[in-house]
Amino acid sequence: MTPDQSLTTRRPTYSAPVVSGAGAAIGVLGGMIGLGGAEFRLPLLIGLFGFAALSAVILNKAMSLVVVLVALPARLAAVRAAEVAARWPVAVNLLAGSLLGAWAGASWAVRMRSATLYKVLAVLMVLMAAALVVTHTTTLDTLALPLWAQVPCGVAAGFGIGVVAAIMGVAGGELLIPTIVLLFGEDIKTAGSLSLLVSLPTMLVAFARYSRDGSFAVLGANLRFTLVMATGSIAGSVLGGLLLGVFPDLVLIPLLAVILLVSAVKLGRHD
Structure with a gap:
């Protein structure tokens, strides 16, 4: 923990309805768009609620974990568990890299110094915007790699995704889903x-x-804030799932990408 990241446990004074509404x-x-939205929550935690970069990342990770835990049973109910279980080699391949990436990230x-972390987060926001546009506006075709190339590519991709997810405090679905389609x-x-x-296991490793680190105290100091915002999320x-398809992707995706890019600019200028 660096000195400029130690005083990061400020408790927001916003009311529960504001936090829940956000x-x-x-x-x-x-x-x-079928995602948890953590990439949009991170700049909100920093810009609106005034958390320092590392504190915002830790709180975002905690909320992402709660959202994934709630979403997993519903998702498995929508897709037969046996169908997903049959693809266990895919999950294992990616986890071989993502668990290491999460710890490293x-x-x-x-x-990192706070100033550096803000800039890194800004770059990752741009990456998320690009991934969002590519995933939702292009047809993803399988790369059809031979097994000897597919496995190391899966490990490498998992590692990179684990790093990004840990540093941003997100679940990483916006990167995992296209990777699974392309590689497997x-x-x-x-x-x-x-x-x-x-x-889920990738986030647990990053959380652990x-x-x-001493900055983890921000979670205990803002536990109510975290639970209220996670419930709202x-x-x-x-x-949002009920509204899926109501707004055309040609309008929605560019709008969301712009939101991420504007957030990236603001984070990049943050001291």
Whole structure:
């Protein structure tokens, strides 16, 4: 932990309806495109609620974990468990890299100076915007790699995704889903379920690493805030899921990408 990251446990003075409403708004945005919305929640935690970068990442990770735990049973109910279980080699392949990546990413995040972490988060926001546009506006075709190339590519991709997910405090579905489709040829629906199975242990590893740092105290100091926003996010995700397809992707995706890019610019200028 660096000195400028130690005083990060400020308790927001916002009322529960404001916090819950903000979480719900993020949930709706994510739900409309089939994601949890954590990439949109992170700049909100920093810009609106005033948390320092590392504190925001830790709180975002805690909320993402809650959202995934709630979403997993519902997702497995939508896709037959046996169908997902039959794809266990895909999950294992990605986990071989993502678990290491999550530990490494969290370790790097707690050692970075705040100014550096803000800039890293800004770059990752741009990456998320690009992934969002590519995933939702292009047809993803399987790369059809031979097994000897597919396995190491899966490990490498998992490692990179684990690093990004840990540093941003997100589940990583926006990167996992296209990776599963491209590398392993799964359909989007199955890829979404597999991504949750990979995300959960990956987030737990990052969470365990963050818990060893003094900045983790921000979670205890803002536990009520975290639970209220997570509850709002879950409710918003459900509503967003009901609105799935109501707004055309040609309008929604560019709008969400712009939100991420504007957030990236603001984070990049943050001191």
